[in-house]
Amino acid sequence: MSRLRRVPIDVWFEPIIIVVIGVGYLLWYRSTTFTATEQASLGWSNLQSTIGAHIRLTVVATVIVVVVAIPLGIALTRPALMRFEPIAVNIANIGQAAPAVGLLVLFTFWLGTGFRTAIVGLVVYAVLPILQNTIVGLRQVDQRTIEAARGIGLSAARTLVQVELPLAVPVILNGVRTALVILVGTATLSTFIGATSLGTLITTGVTLFLPKLLISGAILVGLLALIIDWLGRLVELAATPRGIS
Amino acid sequence: MTDVTSQPAPVTPERNVTGASITLDGVVKRYKGQDKAAVQRLDLEIDAGEIVAFVGPSGCGKTTTLKMINRLIEPTEGRIFIGGRDVTREDPDKLRQSIGYVIQSGGLFPHWSVAKNIGAIPRVLGWDKKRIAERTEYLLDLVGLDPATFADRLPKDMSGGQQQRVGVARALAADPPVLLMDEPFGAVDPITRVRLQDSLIAIQHELGKTIVIVTHDFEEATKLGDKVLILSEGGHVEQYARPEEILTDPATPFVEEFVGSGAKLAYLTVSRVRDVDYDPVTTARIGEPAQTVIERAKAAGHTWVVVVDAAGRPRSWPSLTEVASKPEVSDYLDRRLPVVAQSSTLNDALDAMLAASQGATLVTDGRGAVVGSLSIGSVTDVIQTKLAENHAAEAAPSYETYVDGSDPTPTPVVAAADDTATAEPS
Numbered sequence: 001m002s003r004l005r006r007v008p009i010d011v012w013f014e015p016i017i018i019v020v021i022g023v024g025y026l027l028w029y030r031s032t033t034f035t036a037t038e039q040a041s042l043g044w045s046n047l048q049s050t051i052g053a054h055i056r057l058t059v060v061a062t063v064i065v066v067v068v069a070i071p072l073g074i075a076l077t078r079p080a081l082m083r084f085e086p087i088a089v090n091i092a093n094i095g096q097a098a099p100a101v102g103l104l105v106l107f108t109f110w111l112g113t114g115f116r117t118a119i120v121g122l123v124v125y126a127v128l129p130i131l132q133n134t135i136v137g138l139r140q141v142d143q144r145t146i147e148a149a150r151g152i153g154l155s156a157a158r159t160l161v162q163v164e165l166p167l168a169v170p171v172i173l174n175g176v177r178t179a180l181v182i183l184v185g186t187a188t189l190s191t192f193i194g195a196t197s198l199g200t201l202i203t204t205g206v207t208l209f210l211p212k213l214l215i216s217g218a219i220l221v222g223l224l225a226l227i228i229d230w231l232g233r234l235v236e237l238a239a240t241p242r243g244i245s
Numbered sequence: 246m247t248d249v250t251s252q253p254a255p256v257t258p259e260r261n262v263t264g265a266s267i268t269l270d271g272v273v274k275r276y277k278g279q280d281k282a283a284v285q286r287l288d289l290e291i292d293a294g295e296i297v298a299f300v301g302p303s304g305c306g307k308t309t310t311l312k313m314i315n316r317l318i319e320p321t322e323g324r325i326f327i328g329g330r331d332v333t334r335e336d337p338d339k340l341r342q343s344i345g346y347v348i349q350s351g352g353l354f355p356h357w358s359v360a361k362n363i364g365a366i367p368r369v370l371g372w373d374k375k376r377i378a379e380r381t382e383y384l385l386d387l388v389g390l391d392p393a394t395f396a397d398r399l400p401k402d403m404s405g406g407q408q409q410r411v412g413v414a415r416a417l418a419a420d421p422p423v424l425l426m427d428e429p430f431g432a433v434d435p436i437t438r439v440r441l442q443d444s445l446i447a448i449q450h451e452l453g454k455t456i457v458i459v460t461h462d463f464e465e466a467t468k469l470g471d472k473v474l475i476l477s478e479g480g481h482v483e484q485y486a487r488p489e490e491i492l493t494d495p496a497t498p499f500v501e502e503f504v505g506s507g508a509k510l511a512y513l514t515v516s517r518v519r520d521v522d523y524d525p526v527t528t529a530r531i532g533e534p535a536q537t538v539i540e541r542a543k544a545a546g547h548t549w550v551v552v553v554d555a556a557g558r559p560r561s562w563p564s565l566t567e568v569a570s571k572p573e574v575s576d577y578l579d580r581r582l583p584v585v586a587q588s589s590t591l592n593d594a595l596d597a598m599l600a601a602s603q604g605a606t607l608v609t610d611g612r613g614a615v616v617g618s619l620s621i622g623s624v625t626d627v628i629q630t631k632l633a634e635n636h637a638a639e640a641a642p643s644y645e646t647y648v649d650g651s652d653p654t655p656t657p658v659v660a661a662a663d664d665t666a667t668a669e670p671s
Contacts, residue, residue: 101430149350151317151425152366152415166356241356244400 005042006129014230018223025219028114039211041201050205051220053196057115057187058228062180067129073134074160084097092128100186101124108193118190118197125186126179129192133175137168170240177232185226198224262294265422267314267326268271269454272323274480276535283309284303286323291472293328293422294438296456298470300463302503306480311425314457315344327423340365345454347425350432351412353400359385359411360396384414387451389444389613406437413445417452426458430465436463436600439593442469443586447611452589463504464514467492468590475500489515513628518594519587521627523608523619526551531560531576535568542568549618551607552577557614559584559607584609587616591624 034042041047069092076085094102104121113115141164149159165172188199198221205214264660269289275282290296312318314325316337324333332340340401346495353362363384364377367433372380385392388410392483400408409429416424430438442465449456460466467488473547475491477499484496492515527547528537531554542550542565550568552561552575561579568574583597583606597606605620 065246090430138499142353144348145316145354148346148348148412149354149365151315151346151352153338153340153344153346154365154369155338163354174507182622243358243401 008237010233011230014226014233017113019224019228020228022223023215025223027214033213035059037208038210038212041204041210042200042216047216050196050198050200050222054184054187054198054224056194057118057122057190057195058183058224059181059199061126061183061187062176064119064123064124064236065179065183066176068079068123069130069175070134073137073164073172075132077135077138079125089128089132090137092131095124096126097127098125099201101189101192104173104189105165109239115193115195117193118187118195121193122183122186122190122238126183129178129182130172133178134168134172137171138164140171143165167244170236170244173236173239180228180232181225184221184228188221247427249292263420263454264294264424264453266293267291267328267423267455267457268326268329269310270324271313272313272320272324272325274306274311274313274318275321282321282479284313284320285484287480289474289482291455291457293455294447295463295471296458296469298466298473299459299476300461300473300503301455301476301483302478303461305478307474307476308475310428310480311427311457311459314423315341315346315425317341334402334456342370342419343421343423343586345416345418345421347412347424347426347429348417349428350405351400351408351410351415353408353411353415355400358397358399359390359403360399362411363415363418365450370419380418381414384417385411387417387448388414390414395453402514404437405433406441407465409433409441410444413448417448417454422455424454425455428459428461430460439585439589439596443588443593445469446588447586450611454483464590464592467514468593472619475503480516513592513595513624515591515625516591517587518585518591518608518619521591521619521623523617523623524622526607526615526618528553528557528615529568529574530555533574535572535574538568538574539565551615551618556612559615560608562607576650584615585612586620595621595624 041050072088075081076088085175101123103125104118106116107121107124111120145163145167146159147165150156154162187197188202190197191199191203196216201217203211203221205211205217267289268291269287272284272289273282274284287306287310287659289310296553299311301307309318309582313320314327320333324331326332327344328522337623352488352610353359354365358631360378360381363381367377377446381396382392382622385395390407390410395403395407395411400411403411412429414426430441458466458469460469469567470488472486473488473491473629474485477483484491484500485502486496491500491547492504496505525545526549527545528543528551529541531552531612538550542548549562549564552563561575561577562582566603581601582600585594585597585606586609587613589597594606600602604622605618607615608619610616
């Protein structure tokens, strides 16, 4: 019981918002009637596949970013590679500073349109938060704890896996969560380069002036971002080792 | 049960030394971009089973030297032998697994329980679970923590002193012959520090390891060290000798100055409680009928009784009148009970008495069981005897032998406003 009371506010507050918005949208969706054009996009089976495509885009991009950025962050905190850290962080910074639409469009010249190009653009855009948080997370581990680990005879690799990474997990996961949320939003833009996402609803809504499509797209992206943020928070709490708070 | 402790517990007749000797042969540490070496050509011989304390001002290279022994810092030149084996060419990780290492406030892994912390190296060495569990239990008991209570605790749920004890247990996990300690007791309060020091001495007595301890506290060095190494800048050896020798015969002006004020009460910091005659006490177990205890105390001529637990560790120290106020001996725990170990210095004993505002302190053996009591009178007797010896040795003229007019020094002035309440208004 006392464990429940210690649950941080964001863990239970966010789902309330999600449920309120979700239920509101559902009630509206059930009660409103669609024209044939609207039905083509907002019919349940179509809507389902659009949401599915959006989630797939987000998740694939996140997995690739995690696989690239975390090992890179680890490598850049090792003494031998430490001097490359400013360069790498700067490149990642440029990736994020460049406008996402521009980045995606530029990549189409190189890689053509479609899912794969969208993924590349998203990955470049979202590397920074995970890379940065991996570096910061590893760097904030108490040097004396690391010295103690080496001093009692743990090898460098064991120290990394058993001591440094577990202690950096909260910060790294926080970066992953930030990246996920950024990606959910940015994935809407991939509609410009021919990859289906919830952005397709919004652009169609704008060009054909169909407010129902526009609003549906916006609300669904928002809901998805909130849900993913919340799930990320739960994973963060579960993965944080006892003993560090 | 009539356990009137009449004599101090017998000292272990022979020590089993499991430590290994350490030899530093022309060891130099030079950092890149610095002209002056951090440690300049250091030769040192540390005997197996001894505690050696490295002490000196900051920047003297004491920590650097310590870390070169387990190669956390690689020596630039020279060789280091442990138990006659040249370790400068060994795999550093393997080497460190065979050397215990303790740092300030323990350096425990915050995300691991006490048991997991202690088992870190045994797991790397591939011990089976049962053996690790037994070893953990033995070590926790050795450092004075109850295994049932502490094995599953997280470091953050323990006091600094307890964490430090776990740090020592972890360092001893793989039964290394050598233990290196880098300012281990720097971050704990003075009373806890004294307990940890006594505990370390008891552990050392039981295991006979070779211990090298770095400290900036000269008093701690003299208390813990069988030998003390005093270093000055650049790892220059000023003196390497037994504490008594350093106190009575400082080798250089540097040592003299470094020892400084500590030497004034030197014999209090080198004399141990076990060197003084302490008094027997009457002990009583919890739950014993008050009347039998009182009779037993009266027969021994005592007016105070020490209540002990099943392991003989003291819980309270009531007078006979207090004992008589209850039908049975109570399990009351006096948290301010003054207690020192036989290995404590007389200085520690005085501290303990002053902290508890008592005229005496209980004395315990290596396992914490009470063996007697030490009164402030016994301590002052020691001081007086020492003073008398010093006076006899001094050649300075006394009142009787002084020739009038031979010393024109003016009268020294020692004055202070002794009563601020009546001080004149300005």
